[in-house]
Amino acid sequence: MRLIIKSRYKRILKILLMMVVMTTSQFISAQDNTPPEKDINAYLSEARKFKNQNQIDLALKAMAKAADLAEVDDDIKTVIDSYHEISLLNLKLGQEENALWYYERAGVSLEDITYPQGSATHLYIEALNYFKNEKPHQALILLEEAKKLNNDRHLLNGISLLEGNISLKIKKYSVASRNFNSLVVNSDIYEKAYLTTKAYLGLAQLNIALDSLDSAAKNGTSALKLAEENNFHQEILEANELLGKAYEKLGKYDSALIYNRNLLQIKDSLLAFERINAQVKTADQLRGELMDSTIKKQDIEIKDLNESSSRSEITAILTSAFLTIISLLAVSLYRNNQIKLKTNDLLHTKNRELQSARDAAVQSMEAKTNFLSTVSHELRTPLYAVTGLTHLLLEENPSKKQEEHLEALKFSGDYLLNFINDILQINKIDADKMEPLNIEFNLKKVLTEVINSLQQSAKANKTIITLDYDQNIPSHLLSDPLKLSQIFINLVGNALKFTKKGEVTVITKLQEQREDEVTIYFEIKDTGIGIAPEKQENIFDSFEQGSIQINREYGGTGLGLTIVKSLIGLFESTIRLKSELGKGSSFFFELALKTTESSEIDDINFQITEREYDLTGLHILIVEDNKINQVITKKMLVKKEVTCDIASNGTDAIEMVRTNTYDAVLMDIHMPGISGEEATIEIRKFNTVLPIIALTAISLDDSLESFYAAGVNDVVTKPFKPEVFYQKIGQNVFSPKITNPAS
Structure with missing residues (x-):
């Protein structure tokens, strides 16, 4: 008899719950004043x-509509899934x-059907609550x-993910690492990015717990990038x-300050919202308590009425409960409407x-970019003279x-030109006007040509350059050579x-190969003067060479390593340094590259082929608006017995x-009236x-791609x-490339 009563009690309770869910969904639908249009x-x-965007109120609203449709379709499994998801959303809210x-x-x-996935989710929610x-x-x-x-899946x-977080909590780091790494490459059909x-x-x-701070910074940056994108x-x-x-633990306080400021700004912008969310939570909690209290009272009365088989009183109680819940x-x-x-x-x-702050930042960046663009161009013109x-x-x-x-003047001109080029390149990267290409190349060939081009400098310092190349690296790669x-x-x-009188070694090693992707380790090691420990942190900053004495003795702008850091950043990698005073330095980094089966690139040369051309008798048109530049260019050509028109x-x-x-x-690009690009397009017709x-x-604003x-x-x-x-003149006159005329 007690089993029959319990069974009847559960059926009545389910009817009551269906009425609550249907009423909740109807109220939400009525508030929207639009019928559901999605499945x-x-x-x-x-x-x-x-949910992933932390818009829990909207997530609850969507789940209520899903539950409503599941009730209409009598889809008990989806009803269970909806209840589970709403439970998880409430846990996220606290x-x-x-x-x-x-x-x-x-x-x-779940007691009425066999549904393994629903039972597994039930256990997962209970585990999450335990955690x-x-x-x-x-x-x-x-x-x-x-x-x-x-x-x-x-x-x-x-x-x-939960198992990884629990393992991290109880210091089972190997398990945590395995779980997190497996999720980095997950193929989840619903929440891959999240x-x-x-x-x-x-x-x-995990990296912070293990004091692997460089890895912590790398993984944190990857997480931030994905989170901002989504x-x-x-x-x-x-x-x-x-x-x-x-x-902060790495001692890079400038970088730490940037992220801590971001954190404060985010928290400040969310503070008022958190107060309002607290009101929403309080209202929801009161509503939940009242609903729970009402249902418990009705449960007792329903049980008593089941025993006395008083159907009329059950109907009255259900009606009362229904009206009470509607009122709540x-x-x-x-x-909630007032809070919204x-x-x-x-x-x-x-x-x-935020819009005002963003506009101000954009205007500041544009002003900087325009200034550099103008200054670089204006400096180049007199420097040419x-x-x-x-x-x-x-x-x-x-x-x-x-x-x-004159030799001193030539050296100074070359130095100033290199300085302008370096500044222009750094700011082109900062202005997001430089992106790596993705073309086929042979890595060993690129490295060999770089080393060959620097042999003269090596001989001047009585230094040997050697290449330690891993032959397991695929010969054909895709990147920006x-x-x-x-x-x-x-x-x-x-x-x-x-x-001086030492050795510079270029080292490459294949670290990992997976299908059409390879990770290659690069290291440039020398036996030079080394870098003091206190100077290593700032060595990649602009105009930083370690000390004023080093700058005076060795010269240079101090921008080379800044450019390297920025360029490696374009490949989503980081350069690191090991050095000891008097024993040399080692710069190393890793790059992830794609491989290709093609063999068409073996003979591609990325350096200008050294060859003497006899230009005697050529007739060339100089297109130039600057009078001094006209004279200089013409005199340089006349020395090679070339005739010119201007x-x-x-x-x-x-x-x-x-x-x-x-x-x-010879076409100048920047001219009043019709530009060099426009004139070229017309000539090609x-x-x-x-x-x-x-x-x-x-x-800064010029693009070589647009010229070509x-x-x-x-x-x-x-x-x-x-x-x-x-x-260049000889190459294009006597060994012309394939012309790419404007269409």
Whole structure:
């Protein structure tokens, strides 16, 4: 008899719960005043997205709509899944009583059907609650039971993440590392980015616990990048906190300060919202307590009525309970609407403040970029006159004393040119105007050519350069060989500058190969003067060379390592340093590159081929608006017995090419009226074979790709070395490349 009563009691309780859920969904739908237009899976997906973005109210709303549709379809499994998800959302808010209420409701439904995945999720929620209440070992036992019941990949990923966090808590670091690393490369169909972000955060926490601070910074940065891309607000907060802690322990206080400021700014912007959320939590908690109290009272009365079989009284009690719950929901919805209005007002205010701050930052960056663009171009033009005239005077048989002065002037001009180029390159990277290419190349060939190009400097310092190359590295890779060349030229050149009568070694090793991806370790080691420990932290900063004495003795701008750090950052890697005074230095980093089976690139040469060309008898058009530059360029060509015509603007250049025959055109890009690019495009409409060489002072906003797209065959940057100038002309006249005319 007691079993019959218990069975009837459970059926009545389920009817009551269905009425509550249906009423809740109807109220939400009525508030929206729009009928549901999506299917259950769409609402489940929407709920996951809002949950990860910490918009719990929107996630609850989506789950209520999913539950509503599941009730209509009589889909008990989805109803159970909805209750479980709502329970998890309440746990995320810290509303444990509400979470328990929905958890128990799901448990009641699970008693009537066989649903292993639902049972596994039930155990997972219980384990999560144990973990939150500082009972990690009990939680691990439940997770093992859940894994036996379940084969759903999404739930297994969630279990793996929780198991990793528990293992980290109880200092089982090897288990934590295994779980987090498996989630970094997860293929979850619902929450791939979110799980990867949480895995990187877990690894960063693990690295800090193990004092692997460089790895902590790397994993924290990866987590922050993913969180910002996907608007995972809570994870952005956690990543900034971890990065601040990691850099502080590393002693990199400037970096730590940046992330700690970010953390304070985020917390400040969320403070008011947290107060409002506290009100929402209080209202929800009161509503949950009242609903729970009412249901318990009705449970007792229903049990008594079942024993006396009084159907009429059961109906009256159900009606009373139904009306009570509706009243509570109405009050709760009214309070929530008031809170939402306040939240929206505060949100609009914060948005306006953030918009103003962002606009100010953008304007500041644009002003800096425009200033550098203008200054770099304006400096190059007079510098071209200095270097060009110096070259011409040196070739006119000056006296011994004059030659010494001219050589000093040439050195100063070259030094200033390199300085301008370095500053321009750093700011081009900072302004996000430089991205790595992805083309085929041969790494050994690139390194060999870099070393060959620096042999003269090595001989001057009586230093040997050696290449220690791992033959297991695939011969055909995909990346940006030109930027890699810049990295190695700067690093090897820097090592040579501070190493006399010693050795510089370039080391490459294959660290890992997985299908079409390889990770390669690079190291540039020297036996030079070394770097003092207190100077190593700032050695990659702009204009930093260790000391004033070193700067005076060895020269240089102190920008080479800054450029290397920025370029390696484009490849999402970090350069590190080991050094000891008097014993040399070692710079090392890792790069992840793609491999390719192609063999078409073995003969690609990334350096200019040294060859003498006889330019005698050529007839060339110089397109240049600056009178001094016209004179210098013409005199340099006349010395090679080349005849010239001069066009002072793009319009004249188009007409002169149309009516005369030239062997080549030297085209300035920046001119009043029609620019060099526009003039090239017009010329290509009627002449696609004439070699056109852009002879220009490139600024921050210029793009070599746009020059080539316009139809130029090659680019020579002013100021230039005379040998490069003559060689480019010879290459394009006597060994022309395939013309790429503008369409």
